[in-house]
Amino acid sequence: MIRPHTDSTPQGLIGRIKRRHLFRLGFLAGTLLAVTEITALVVPFIKVNKILGLGIKLAVGSKESVLAQFTSTNDTPILNLEGKFFLIHAPGGIIAAYRKCTHLGCSVPWNAAEDQFHCPCHGSLYDKHTAVVKGGPAPKPLQLFHIADSSGTLIVDTNPLNVIDRQANVWDPKVLEITE
Secondary structure, three states: OOOOOOOOOOOOHHHHOOHHHHHHHHHHHHHHHHHHHHHHHHHHHHOOOOOOOOOOEEEEEOHHHHHHHHHHOOOOOEEEOOOOEEEEEEOOEEEEEEOEOOOOOOEOOEEOOOOEEEOOOOOOEEOOOOOOEEEOOOOOOOOEEEEEEEOOEEEEEOOOOOOEOOOOOOOOHHHOOEEO
């Protein structure tokens, strides 16, 4: 003889949820949590990073103000962090040297104590006035950005695909675009 089922569980929400439903809800919550975590980890890698400053044309001031700053600081190169270059007082004019080392691409800082550019990665040394290699493993001088004088303001084109790439390790006054 079959006896009728007597439900002795309490009434309410807990009484209505069966074990199978509870496992389904737990699996769904765990899956949603895992998908959310994976999305939070992957989305920053998919998002395009915009490098500000590099690849645009930057105004750096008038020729007179730049030359005055060189005069007051004993020709110390002027760092432009946004454009990743140094303004250098070259013999006869002004050049903009890209901070990327020609050996392996490290950022080359100005070393005031040595009065020259000194690459921290492998020790390449570059001249203060011409960015020509003075020592180390670098095969050629620092690349130069193009500079133009637009109605009294110096404009530096920081496009890394349009640089002046000097192959010979000597100063050539032909690369000067802004003369004194």
